[in-house]
Amino acid sequence: xxxxxxxxxxxxxxxxxxxxxxxxxxxxxxxxxxxxxxxxxxxxxxxxxxxxxxxxxxxxxxxxxxxxxxxxxxxxxxxxxxxxxxxxxxxxxxxxxxxxxxxxxxxxxxxxxxxxxxxxxxxxxxxxxxxxxxxxxxxxxxxxxxxxxxxxxxxxxxxxxxxxxxxxxxxxxxxxxxxxxxxxxxxxxxxxxxxxxxxxxxxxxxxxxxxxxxxxxxxxxxxxxxxxxxxxxxxxxxxxxxxxxxxxxxxxxxxxxxxxxxxxxxxxxxxxxxxxxxxxxxxxxxxxxxxxxxxxxxxxxxxxxxxxxxxxxxxxxxxxxxxxxxxxxxxxxxxxxxxxxxxxxxxxxxxxxxxxxxxxxxxxxxxxxxxxxxxxxxxxx
Amino acid sequence: xxxxxxxxxxxxxxxxxxxxxxxxxxxxxxxxxxxxxxxxxxxxxxxxxxxxxxxxxxxxxxxxxxxxxxxxxxxxxxxxxxxxxxxxxxxxxxxxxxxxxxxxxxxxxxxxxxxxxxxxxxxxxxxxxxxxxxxxxxxxxxxxxxxxxxxxxxxxxxxxxxxxxxxxxxxxxxxxxxxxxxxxxxxxxxxxxxxxxxxxxxxxxxxxxxxxxxxxxxxxxxxxxxxxxxxxxxxxxxxxxxxxxxxxxxxxxxxxxxxxxxxxxxxxxxxxxxxxxxxxxxxxxxxxxxxxxxxxxxxxxxxxxxxxxxxxxxxxxxxxxxxxxxxxxxxxxxxxxxxxxxxxxxxxxxxxxxxxxxxxxxxxxxxxxxxxxxxxxxxxx
Numbered sequence: 001x002x003x004x005x006x007x008x009x010x011x012x013x014x015x016x017x018x019x020x021x022x023x024x025x026x027x028x029x030x031x032x033x034x035x036x037x038x039x040x041x042x043x044x045x046x047x048x049x050x051x052x053x054x055x056x057x058x059x060x061x062x063x064x065x066x067x068x069x070x071x072x073x074x075x076x077x078x079x080x081x082x083x084x085x086x087x088x089x090x091x092x093x094x095x096x097x098x099x100x101x102x103x104x105x106x107x108x109x110x111x112x113x114x115x116x117x118x119x120x121x122x123x124x125x126x127x128x129x130x131x132x133x134x135x136x137x138x139x140x141x142x143x144x145x146x147x148x149x150x151x152x153x154x155x156x157x158x159x160x161x162x163x164x165x166x167x168x169x170x171x172x173x174x175x176x177x178x179x180x181x182x183x184x185x186x187x188x189x190x191x192x193x194x195x196x197x198x199x200x201x202x203x204x205x206x207x208x209x210x211x212x213x214x215x216x217x218x219x220x221x222x223x224x225x226x227x228x229x230x231x232x233x234x235x236x237x238x239x240x241x242x243x244x245x246x247x248x249x250x251x252x253x254x255x256x257x258x259x260x261x262x263x264x265x266x267x268x269x270x271x272x273x274x275x276x277x278x279x280x281x282x283x284x285x286x287x288x289x290x291x292x293x294x295x296x297x298x299x300x301x302x303x304x305x306x307x308x309x310x311x312x313x314x315x316x317x318x319x320x321x322x323x324x325x326x327x328x329x330x331x332x333x334x335x336x337x338x339x340x341x342x343x344x345x346x347x348x349x350x351x352x353x354x355x356x357x358x359x360x361x362x363x364x365x366x367x368x369x370x371x372x373x374x375x376x377x378x379x380x381x
Numbered sequence: 382x383x384x385x386x387x388x389x390x391x392x393x394x395x396x397x398x399x400x401x402x403x404x405x406x407x408x409x410x411x412x413x414x415x416x417x418x419x420x421x422x423x424x425x426x427x428x429x430x431x432x433x434x435x436x437x438x439x440x441x442x443x444x445x446x447x448x449x450x451x452x453x454x455x456x457x458x459x460x461x462x463x464x465x466x467x468x469x470x471x472x473x474x475x476x477x478x479x480x481x482x483x484x485x486x487x488x489x490x491x492x493x494x495x496x497x498x499x500x501x502x503x504x505x506x507x508x509x510x511x512x513x514x515x516x517x518x519x520x521x522x523x524x525x526x527x528x529x530x531x532x533x534x535x536x537x538x539x540x541x542x543x544x545x546x547x548x549x550x551x552x553x554x555x556x557x558x559x560x561x562x563x564x565x566x567x568x569x570x571x572x573x574x575x576x577x578x579x580x581x582x583x584x585x586x587x588x589x590x591x592x593x594x595x596x597x598x599x600x601x602x603x604x605x606x607x608x609x610x611x612x613x614x615x616x617x618x619x620x621x622x623x624x625x626x627x628x629x630x631x632x633x634x635x636x637x638x639x640x641x642x643x644x645x646x647x648x649x650x651x652x653x654x655x656x657x658x659x660x661x662x663x664x665x666x667x668x669x670x671x672x673x674x675x676x677x678x679x680x681x682x683x684x685x686x687x688x689x690x691x692x693x694x695x696x697x698x699x700x701x702x703x704x705x706x707x708x709x710x711x712x713x714x715x716x717x718x719x720x721x722x723x724x725x726x727x728x729x730x731x732x733x734x735x736x737x738x739x740x741x742x743x744x745x746x747x748x749x750x751x752x753x754x755x756x757x758x759x760x761x762x
Contacts, residue, residue, distance in 0.1 A: 031413065031415070031491045032414075032493065033411070033413075034412070044598055045596065062595075062596075063594065063596055063598075065593065065731075066595075066596070070598075079683075080681065084683065084684070085704070085705050085706055085709075087708075087709075091706075108494075108495070109493060109494060109495020109496075110412045111495075112413065112490060112493065112494065113490060113494045113496075113497050114489070114490020114513050114517065115490075116494050117490070117512075117513060117514070118514070118709070121707075121708040122706055122707065122708050132494055133498070136495065181573050185566065185569070185570055188566070188569075192566075197599050198583075202579075213447060214443075215444055215447075217425055217447050218578050218579060219579070300461065302460075302461055302465065303465070314411065323466070324464040324466050324469060325468050325469055325472075325503055326503065327499050328466075328468075350446075
């Protein structure tokens, strides 16, 4: 089943009409991920989709059996007929099906540069729409508000994640020599038991010596977890493809004064940001609200305050400052909180030696109401 | 520590000299993965590296603390000085450090198209080397043979994987109602116990109803694993970043005649391919050897017979047929088995209703000898 609604699909076709794009090509591969493919077709794996201006969808999948099971498209191409070479398949379509002397292909910014060069070399009829950022933006815009079906799946993903917080608590209460890996396994196992397809991403489990890392590397280790100081776990369930994302800040024992101050400023920044979320509020203002509160304490935020959730854990919208370079600014349009949005709020402070403190919850806007749908809070043991 | 040897690094600089490329830019992001960044710098996470023709390396990482710990480069740029905008950082380098009126940047095929367009718009001094496939190819060539250090890490990854086969056997012997997910968890847990950093990729666990999928989706499910018929598990350990990759074909109970025939042809294809591997043999001939044997049985192989192993589970070289389109053929060069190569051999046959049978082992070429270093074989229970 494809997630995009009929109404949004029409909006996309209208965009193609206005921009004189004949074929929209979205490609999702191991090296160039693009969730729009899943969103537009329901196919959850590597493939290319060609969408014509009159709404015809042609899928060129890596795994045809999988496509036959999941994809909602007009036609599925068997790559074995083209020596497993998708360039040949597209060339055949352009030359023998559409028979146009010139065709304008629209592609997403995230397509691989090598693919474009190769297509230009192989298929002389092709022209590329010159502004791929516009294609990225329209798809981000469509994905940034969710249908009721999507909201329900996201709700389920967050419920599974919330339930798992209880298991994390029990782990911490009883923790002796258990490692970060032990906690990572536990979370994975519990979420599967509660009905998750999978983890939304590899859980980031940092004890006091690793929690200062923005993105723990490796995600979990064989170090003991329950050590005096600031720890955290950043995790989420995937349910029917939809991703939740939570960070629980955890501490063991008494905190030093500076660690308490970090904690206090993160919580203040979190609360200030949550407080101003409302229909119609510009997204960059929410980011700024969190950032300014951290600045009062002398801290900075080295990333966006929040990001959308959907078929990927980093979906649109992005809650970030206005762009600073001319090109991006030219393509930038102020975005506002709208019904159907689901995004994280995740301020954090990170100091090598002191550790990291990040609080992250998921916010859903539904029927005009702002709901914090996950239940992360600072846990002390 | 960077994995590339000094000798290979010099070869890369010589290539840049010949092609008149001033700066090689490699970019690895969430949406455009590129293992060359890790290979050239030791940095295991999202970043951009700029390599000048005289061998200077400048890293622009997403996580600067991680870079300070892992990267072996001349300089690390703090993106917070550029409003977290890497285009501004590169612009500053071009305008204020290198001060050239024109600079030719070489980029890999896997860079995102949107990045190229944006850089062209933002930095007027930039020219791009017109043939990114040549950059992909030289890096593939360098990575396709491993140093002794790399071979040792790969050996360790395969040893961990081999040891785990015993746990899989025990699981199957005792299996009653255990699910695919149970087996997936077990394999993950055991490999961590044996010293793996992580799984090399999410294990693909298919029971008889799912083993016909080329790439099980979801990777594992809550279906019972030990059901009459053909099952498989495709898994591997990651050790110090290096990846192993094995598929164990598993059956429960007696096989139907057609299933036995599938099994026999896969094993014949596997043995035929292994048999002809030797220093100097063209890689496409090994692929063809396997394919032709499958064809004798009336089966086709819908993918490449094998792929290299290294810092990514799909490393170079690729054991595949010669390319079929002009553009690729023009850039194609026959490659041969060489000392230091490590690759999989993985023929398979897949039939909905009958299941799938894939046998996959890892081959290492060292000191002129061909060694099958993993121990997968058909297991019947």
